[in-house]
Amino acid sequence: MAEDTQTFDTSHLDIDVDIPRDIDEMSLPDIYVGLDIDLLAPGDGIVTDRHHASADRYEADDPQNQIAGQISPFTLSGWLRHGCERVLQEAGATACHPGNASADYMLKDVYERDLDAGYHEKGSCVEDDDAGCVIHDLFGGFNDRAGRVIRHPVRFSPIRRQVDVTKGEAEAHYRQLNTQVRSRNAEDDGQPLRQATRDVVGNLVGTWRLTLREVKPEYVGLLVEAIDYLDAHSDEFDMQLGGARNFGAGVVDTEIVNPLYTDAELRRVYNRAQAATSGMDTKDEVWREQCRDEFVRALQARTAARDGDLPMPATRTGGESA
Ligand SMILES: [Zn+2]
Structure with a gap:
């Protein structure tokens, strides 16, 4: 409608992709990943402001404390990348290996084994001026090229009115869990050997903001598919978020907003006092029925162009979706 609308560049794809909305009618280049996590224990992936908190608020193990902080983008990034890899692998393509071939691996042959199981050597897809795989585009390869998706940290606060979901923030409650490491020797009768503390956040609800440095429809397609995959497989050990999964942490309900x-x-999505408007319901329908599949078709075209064994998606006919 407006004169200077920014449209999607699809010239590099081998098929026609028809996304019925322009870039500036969307949140792009930002994409918001909705997160709902009962308990998250990402190892050292939490930084808090507790050292700035006044003494009467500094009760690290008190669930009612007022401690805010950030969740590292590294933890989140690994989880998202894993979802992206699975989407490509289940489609029959291979993904860039996350590690360098020359790195030291504890297990001999582990890299070789991965190369037989859905990965290609990191960066091998960009040799000979090839365009590279979508994983390489999004997450970066070697130091000279940063990934096309910027993964921001998630700022959290236990105080809802201080949370701005349009900035990629979440309501969440920080605390330290004390766990006892007990002896397994029968003679010790299970007596505690030492105390371990770990940082966790509980009842996290909010958004993680991703920003595309370059908006290509296949990037949106991969992120949308990856988040749906992660949500559908959230109870699988492999798809959980953070390190300490053994006591039930890291199960993530997630969706692309x-x-x-x-x-x-x-x-409004995150305001429990307000329901969705009819305008939002209409947008949900447009997204579901006209936009989402087109982004995924762009991903399929891009993947098929790299891997000749995969079929190029069919051209849409008369608005019928395949
Ligand atoms: Zn690659």
Whole structure:
């Protein structure tokens, strides 16, 4: 409608992709990943402001404490990347290996084994001026080229009015869990050997903001598919978030927040006092029925162009979706 709308560049794809909304009608280049996590224990992936908190608020193990902080993008990034790799692998393609071939691996042959199981050597896809795989684009390869998706940290606070979901923030409650490491020697009768503390956040609800440095439809397609995959497989050990999964942490309910929403609508999603408007319902329908599949078709075309064994998606005919 407006004169200077920014449209999607699809010239590099071998098929016609018809996304019925322009870039500036979406939250792009930002994409919001909705997160709902009962308990998250990402090892050292939590930084808190507790040292700045006044003495009467500094009760690290008190669930009612007022401690805010950040969850590292590294923890989140590994989880997202894993989902992206699975999407490509289940489609029959291979993904860039996350590690360098020359790195030291504890187990001999582990890299070789991975190369037989859905990975290609990191960066091998960009040799000979090849365009590279989508994983390489999004997450970066070697130091000279940063990934096309910027993964921000998630700031959290236990105080809901201080949380701005349009900035990629979440309501969450930090505390330290004390766990006892007990002796397994029968003679010790299970007596505690030492105390271990770990940082956790509980009841995390909010958004993780991703920003595309370059908006290509196949990037959106891969992120959308990866988040759906992670959500559908959230109870699988491999797809959980953070390190300490052994006591039930890291199960993530997740979704891409409809990119057609305005900031006000995005806030409304996380405002328990307000229901979705009819405008939001309409946008959900447009996203589901007209936009989402087109982004995924762009991903399929890009993947098929790299891997000749995969079929190029069919051209849409008369608005019928395949
Ligand atoms: Zn690659």
